[in-house]
Amino acid sequence: xxxxxxxxPRKCCSFEAxxxxxxxxxxxxxxxxxxxxAGDEIVNKKVLLLSQSPDGHPPMxxxxxxxxxxxxxxxxxxxxxxxxxxxxxxxWLEGPALIxxxxxxxxxxxxxARWTHxxxxxxxxxxxxxxxxxxxxxxxxxxGTKEARYIDGYLKLFGGCHGGPDRKYKILxxxxxxxxxxxxxxxxxxxxxxxxEFYYELKLVPTSNQIKPILQTEIDGVTQTVAWxxxxxxxGRSFGFxxxxxxxxxxxxxxxxxxxQAVLWCLDLPIPEAGMAVDVAVDxxxxxxxxx
Numbered sequence: 001x002x003x004x005x006x007x008x009p010r011k012c013c014s015f016e017a018x019x020x021x022x023x024x025x026x027x028x029x030x031x032x033x034x035x036x037x038a039g040d041e042i043v044n045k046k047v048l049l050l051s052q053s054p055d056g057h058p059p060m061x062x063x064x065x066x067x068x069x070x071x072x073x074x075x076x077x078x079x080x081x082x083x084x085x086x087x088x089x090x091x092w093l094e095g096p097a098l099i100x101x102x103x104x105x106x107x108x109x110x111x112x113a114r115w116t117h118x119x120x121x122x123x124x125x126x127x128x129x130x131x132x133x134x135x136x137x138x139x140x141x142x143x144g145t146k147e148a149r150y151i152d153g154y155l156k157l158f159g160g161c162h163g164g165p166d167r168k169y170k171i172l173x174x175x176x177x178x179x180x181x182x183x184x185x186x187x188x189x190x191x192x193x194x195x196x197e198f199y200y201e202l203k204l205v206p207t208s209n210q211i212k213p214i215l216q217t218e219i220d221g222v223t224q225t226v227a228w229x230x231x232x233x234x235x236g237r238s239f240g241f242x243x244x245x246x247x248x249x250x251x252x253x254x255x256x257x258x259x260x261q262a263v264l265w266c267l268d269l270p271i272p273e274a275g276m277a278v279d280v281a282v283d284x285x286x287x288x289x290x291x292x
Contacts, residue, residue: 045267047075048102049085052109055141059287061197062141063247064108066287070250071106074260074278081267090118096125104135104266108244112138113145113154113161126157133235135266139259140244143199155205159230160240162199170219171197171245176226179213185229185239185261186214188275192254197245200224209233215241215258227258229265237266251285253278 049072051064068085075083084102088095088109099105099122109115117123130136138158145151148164155161162169177191200219205211215227227241239262249255256278261271 045081045103045269046101047081047083047263047267048098048105049083050088050105050107050109050142051085052087052089055110060247061245062110063287064110066247067139067244067250068106068108070256070280070285071259071263073280073284074256074276075263077277078264078269081264081269088115090115092119092122095119096121099125100128102129102134104137104263105129106137106139106263107142108139109142111144111146112142113150113163114147116157117150117153123153130157130232130234130236135236135263135268136238137259137262137266138238138240140199140242143202143240143242151203155203157238158240159205159209159211159232159238160228160242161203162242163203166201167199168201169197169199171195172219174198174217174219176215176217179216179225179227180229183212183214183229184271185258185265187261187271187273189254189257189261192252194243194249194252194254195246196243196249198224198226199242200226202226202240202242204228205230214239214262215243229262237268239263239266247287256280 049068051068055062065087072083072085075081084098086098116126136158143158143160143162145154145161145163151161151163154163173193173195175191175193178186178189180186198217198219201224204225210231212229213225214229216223216225218224226243228239230238232238241258243249257275260276260278264271
C-alpha cells in the first residue's frame with residue numbers, strides 16, 4: 001500500500017522517487033555488515049560477554065576484559081545485535097538470569113569449564129539456553145579445567161575442552177591454516193602466522209556430532225585443531241578457540257574477524273562473503289593499565 005498526499009501528480013512522483021532513493025541508500029549503508037531476518041526486518045539478538053578480573057598471569061596475557069572490549073567494538077557495527085559485557089567474578093549471583101536472557105554467551109575467563117559448574121544455578125541456566133538453541137563461544141582458558149571431573153559436562157555445551165591433568169599447551173611461532181575452507185566463520189580469513197600459546201590435543205566431541213575444524217596448526221609434528229565449530233544436536237551452535245593468550249594478537253584482523261564471525265555464526269546470522277568489517281581504533285586495542 002502506498003499513501004499519497006500530493007498537490008500534483010508530478011510532485012507525488014518526485015516524493016515517491018525520493019523515498020525510494022532513501023531506502024536504497026539505507027540498504028547500501030548496511031551492506032558490509034548486514035544482518036536481516038525474513039521480510040528485511042532487523043533481527044534482535046542478545047550477546048552476553050563474560051570476562052573476569054586478572055588471574056595472576058603477566059600483563060598483556062589473559063587480558064579477559066580488554067579482549068572482550070575489542071570484540072564489543074567489532075560487534076557494535078552489526079545491526080540488531082545487542083551486546084552486554086559483564087564481569088563474572090564469583091559469586092556472580094545475577095549470572096543465571098543473564099545467561100537465560102541471552103541468545104549467545106561468550107566466555108573469556110579463568111578455568112571456564114570449572115567455573116560453569118561452580119554454581120548449580122549457573123550450569124542449569126547454560127543447559128536451558130542450550131535447549132532453546134542458544135549459542136556458545138569459548139576462548140583460551142575459558143575452555144579450561146585442571147580437574148577432569150568438569151570435562152564431560154562442559155563438552156555437552158561447548159564441544160571442546162582443555163582439561164584434566166593431561167592437558168597440553170605450548171608457546172610457539174605457528175603457521176595457522178584454515179581447517180574448513182567453506183565454513184562461514186572463515187570468510188575473509190587466509191592462512192597466517194602468529195606467535196601464540198595454543199592449547200592442543202583438546203578433548204572434543206566425536207566428529208560424527210557435526211564438529212568442524214576451523215583453524216589448525218602443527219605442534220610437535222602433529223596437526224592440531226585449535227579452533228572448532230559445532231552444530232549441536234539441540235539446533236544450537238558452539239565455537240571454541242584455544243588461542244588468545246597474548247592480548248597483542250587482537251591487533252590482527254584475522255583474530256578480530258574470527259571472533260566476531262564466530263559470534264554471528266552461533267547466532268545463525270549471515271556473514272558477508274568477504275568477511276566482516278572489524279576496524280577498531282588503535283587506542284581501543286590497549287588494555288586498561290589497572291587490569292579492568
